[in-house]
Amino acid sequence: MVEELGEVGRGGGHVAADELRLLIERAERLEEEKKGIADDIKDVMAEAKSRGYDPKAIRKILQIRKKKPDEHREEQSILEVYMQALGMI
Structure with missing residues (x-):
């Protein structure tokens, strides 16, 4: 049987x-x-x-592999647009 404390818990019930x-x-x-x-x-x-x-590259690949291909492509597209806007590519 579960022992109950004499204290009243946050939700009003016994703990x-x-x-x-x-x-x-x-x-x-x-x-x-x-x-x-x-x-x-x-x-x-x-x-x-x-x-x-390169462990950083491996970690990045692990991140990518967790995502759905469409999700990854969309993120890459947005990243490319932002980098172009900043003159980085």
Whole structure:
């Protein structure tokens, strides 16, 4: 059974201490996993750099690959228009 605190929560209801603690602990574990994954990605980028690849270019490619092709083309078109307007190309 979920233990309830004697405190009234922000929404006016009682706070279930065990449930709240479990949610917080779960979020903490996920944050730890996220840090581990970020460290792994950093290692991959360091390896890529050591092999002569440009990590910035790789990160840009990863960004592009997350998008739909039409979305990317539209962004590129807008970027080109803006760069032309600024005399950059």
